[in-house]
Amino acid sequence: MRSILLAVILTTQAGWLYAARSSSAQFLNLGSGARALGMGEAFTAVADDVSGVYYNPAGLAGAAAGREFLFSHAWHVQDTSLSQLSYMARPYVYSVTYFSAGKMEGRNPDQTLSGDFTAQDLALGVSRGFRLGPLMAGITGKAISQRIKTSGATSFAADLGLLYRFEGSPYSIGASLANFGTRVKFKDESFPLPLKLRAGAAAAFKQQKLLLALDGEFPNDAPAVARLGAEYTGIESLALRAGYRTVTGRQGDALTGSGFGDEAGGVSSLYGFFAGLGFSYGKFTLDYALLPYGDLGSAHRFSLAVKF
Numbered sequence: 001m002r003s004i005l006l007a008v009i010l011t012t013q014a015g016w017l018y019a020a021r022s023s024s025a026q027f028l029n030l031g032s033g034a035r036a037l038g039m040g041e042a043f044t045a046v047a048d049d050v051s052g053v054y055y056n057p058a059g060l061a062g063a064a065a066g067r068e069f070l071f072s073h074a075w076h077v078q079d080t081s082l083s084q085l086s087y088m089a090r091p092y093v094y095s096v097t098y099f100s101a102g103k104m105e106g107r108n109p110d111q112t113l114s115g116d117f118t119a120q121d122l123a124l125g126v127s128r129g130f131r132l133g134p135l136m137a138g139i140t141g142k143a144i145s146q147r148i149k150t151s152g153a154t155s156f157a158a159d160l161g162l163l164y165r166f167e168g169s170p171y172s173i174g175a176s177l178a179n180f181g182t183r184v185k186f187k188d189e190s191f192p193l194p195l196k197l198r199a200g201a202a203a204a205f206k207q208q209k210l211l212l213a214l215d216g217e218f219p220n221d222a223p224a225v226a227r228l229g230a231e232y233t234g235i236e237s238l239a240l241r242a243g244y245r246t247v248t249g250r251q252g253d254a255l256t257g258s259g260f261g262d263e264a265g266g267v268s269s270l271y272g273f274f275a276g277l278g279f280s281y282g283k284f285t286l287d288y289a290l291l292p293y294g295d296l297g298s299a300h301r302f303s304l305a306v307k308f
Contacts, residue, residue: 023221024184024191025144025155027099027121030082033072034287034303038276039229040243042213044200045174047163050088050305053095053127055198056176057138058163060091060129072303077296079103091129093140098122106149119148127159136163144193146184157181157193170206175199195220200227209234223248229274237281241289243274269294283307 033051036043043052047059050068067089074082079102086095101119108114127140140159146152161176179193200215215227229243269292276289284306291299 034289037289038241042227042229045202056161058161061136093127239278241276247272
């Protein structure tokens with residue numbers, strides 16, 4: 001019955017979510033932590049660590065005790081960067097996300113130079129998990145600030161999530177709705193936040209040290225996406241990860257330069273694929289993820305987690 005409920009939510013909301021064609025605060029789409037990104041962000045039904053609240057805050061209702069601190073930084077494409085801090089004390093997580101667009105060249109209406117400027121985004125979040133019998137639920141409240149040169153805007157949003165782990169089996173299913181909130185208004189124009197519905201399933205085979213995950217993602221400003229991820233922890237202190245997200249033909253051609261005489265080569269051409277690894281020592285975990293972006297280059301995400 002719970003599987004049917006999640007399927008009904010998914011099918012009834014998908015068309016509505018795709019109705020809007022543009023949104024603001026796109027930094028909210030850049031993921032959280034290197035572990036989930038290394039798995040292609042197929043994390044809705046996993047959500048078992050501090051970065052999992054980005055994908056499904058219901059994971060905070062899990063039975064695991066203890067506290068965890070996470071610092072994550074991404075050297076993204078075109079000199080942009082993303083930094084994240086999260087602190088978890090179950091069933092709560094407190095998080096900060098900061099995005100910088102780097103240096104950009106400003107011009108006057110007559111195309112003369114007006115000096116360099118930048119764009120900066122900030123999101124502050126508080127998350128909490130709940131137990132609803134065998135079902136786990138969670139919510140995140142977020143305050144979002146954006147600034148471009150001298151213009152600024154503030155908005156507020158919430159993430160909602162459900163997660164169910166089948167007792168006595170390796171399987172779990174989950175669903176979440178991200179960035180449900182107020183519009184972002186710059187001067188006389190306003191834009192919606194990047195609303196996104198996710199639904200997923202996962203299987204954690206503990207004896208084989210293997211985690212497999214599958215997600216369906218339905219954003220309000222882009223086509224639906226399927227995500228697949230895998231994590232293998234059979235090597236002592238080391239985790240190997242891989243992931244894939246579906247890409248439309250138009251998207252792939254635009255990012256890789258295919259058909260335009262400037263096709264990307266090497267790792268950067270593998271847009272849609274993800275790879276990552278993790279190293280654990282005592283209470284410390286260091287994770288890395290590689291995200292190819294075609295002609296734009298590749299993004300690199302690092303995360304350091306400490307449990308205490």
